[in-house]
Amino acid sequence: MGLSPLAVLRYRVPVRGAGLDRFSMSEQATATHTISVLVDNEAGVLARVIGLFSGRGYNIDSLTVAEVDQAAQMSRITVVTSGTPQVIEQIKAQLGRLVPVHRVVDLTVECESVERELALVKVSGKGEARVEALRLSEAFRARVVDATPESFVFEITGNGEKIDAFIELMTPLGLQEASRTGAAALARGPEPM
């Protein structure tokens, strides 16, 4: 079964109700922001964050979460979201008032940051298409992590656009499915955020 590039576009919270309409008066441009949130790694914390976004009608373009400090039991949630500056300010303030949240930083505006995402991409095919897929994967510095005589699973790392581009190129070459992690991001420089 093939997969169109649209189907692998990132998850979007479908609710986009009255929450955003009230900003229609301000003709501010919508932009994508990457927000890093340090939280206590406790039961339900992810549900709080996701519930906040869906309940207030904000977008989630991608979201990653894992424990980053075992001793302090802290996790980092990286949310890629989009909205006008006023909406982004609200998202930050709403995240900040969740009780288990320690820090919220908008990596897009508050500092320089690096952002990476990992994807596994399965491509099946024979003959010229298979050779072309492998050749393109080298150009993208993807690695082959599984192979059969008629398929590859590539591991590719990069920013979201690079992965979008790779998946688009693989589509006519026998793309079967993809799994993406969503963005992980950190501020540049010597200091923690």
Added chain:
Amino acid sequence: MEKQINGAQIVLQALRDNGVQHIFGYPGGAVLPIYDELFQQEDIEHILVRHEQGATHAAEGYARSSGKCGVVLVTSGPGATNAVTGLTDALMDSIPMVCITGQVPTHLIGADAFQEADTVGITRACTKHNYLVKDVNDLARVMHEAFYVATTGRPGPVVVDIPKDVQFAMGDYLKPAAVKHKSYQPKVKGDMEAINAAVDLIANAKKPVFYTGGGVINSGPQASQLLREFVKLTGYPITSTLMGLGSYPSADKQWLGMLGMHGTYEANLAMHDCDVMINIGARFDDRITGALDKFSPDSKKIHIDIDPSSINKNVVVDVPIVGDVAHVLEDMLRVYKSRAVTPDKKALSSWWQEIDAWRDRNCLAYRKDDKAIKPQYAVERLYELTKGPDTFITTEVGQHQMWAAQYYRFEDPNRWMTSGGLGTMGYGIPAAVGVQVANPKGLVIDIAGEASAMMTMQELSTAVQHRLPIKIFILNNEYMGMVRQWQELLHGGRYSNSYSEALPDFVKLAEAYGATGIRAEKPSELDDAIKRMVETDGPVIFDCIVTKEENCFPMIPSGAAHNDMLLADDQGLEVEVSDEGKALV
């Protein structure tokens, strides 16, 4: 190390250590160990309600009238789900509440056990924070954190869900002082730079207005005192939201009355035309702003709020100050005095002239009637015959609530309990129960509508049991009046399901409960009947038969601006509401 005690004893000890004297609740299978401990002690009084929603509103009334934290105890499953409305209400109106819910034992969680519900999942969106305690050794810490989170910062409801096996398990108790929260540290002091900038704006204002809200009351009595001092010092006009009534005395000449959808003409026009708006503890709610794109177009706006997410949420402001009202006002007053500024007397006097011209419009006037009781008249008479520092008013939601806000007058904070944000019909009777528990000597009156009162009428039984002499003053117009008003104004007068069909005889109903029923049908008998109500020792239902199709004015129709109000003289006029306005609530 102290000897271990069981989870239920930890709960009771934590309640005592957090100063709890009263809790509102209803027993059930999953909280029996806690009820067993309650039975064996005398420090904490339990008020048995008739429905868990009643427990939550009673806790709200208790908290709002006393400044303490309201505490609720309910069982798992339906006990918890019945509490959801009151939790949401407390979240919207920033009322401190700790709600303890029983849960099925930990090994049954997820098994669809009898009376199991995912309480933390269900209440996540309607609490400030919630906890599921799976280990008895976390219980004391969680209980203390719950009180800390509920009562500090912007107050709100906190749920502590305790599985039954944890209530039986033996564990260690920790004192509250040993608990410090890792991430939750609300900011109470305002930024001095912002406070200085605000003082600059205030000192140079030509057409200023204070716009105050429930945050002043939540901040405590000192905040109201500081507000009064600041308003007097500047000589500026002041208005307040529904939630803020009482923080400034309504008898004072600088008081413009309530603002918003059913606020006074002078308050709303002052908001629309002002050049400096000083928002203290209010949140630019849609009942206040009306159409956002036409909201106070020419003013610089100062906003004091303890919740950073309230800043720039609905209205973009010029000087945001995040902090507790009392702390910020204290700093602001000090800076204002140290600058030795004097307001522009000439500008201020012409601003007051404008305001006085609006006042002369006498927007709360209504046509008197000597045959039938007008609801406005009923509230006016009730006020005249019951006013005083020991009188507490609760309300339900609807027309009667707005008439109470317009015609009852408040001189002090914590005397007015109403469901502002969520607009919960059925709030008033249980809230009155809670207020009376906190103020046993007070005169507690629920100004009600007949439809709202029916929603939680069973709590009259609670009042009778606990000898709480609340007075339920029903403005009975046989309609869900506000629904009917909107149907008249916006839906061609088609009164779809808004008639209160098959009403009980409220006098007999009161008697059936063991309370007293009083009815007044004519203006001439109203005063005597009210006096009889006040003199009655126990709970009373007062069935005040009022004119049926009275509308609540002034009114800013949905989607309109502050300077586009409907006044009582407009009654019978065709109201034009835009399609966008009709879609609003």
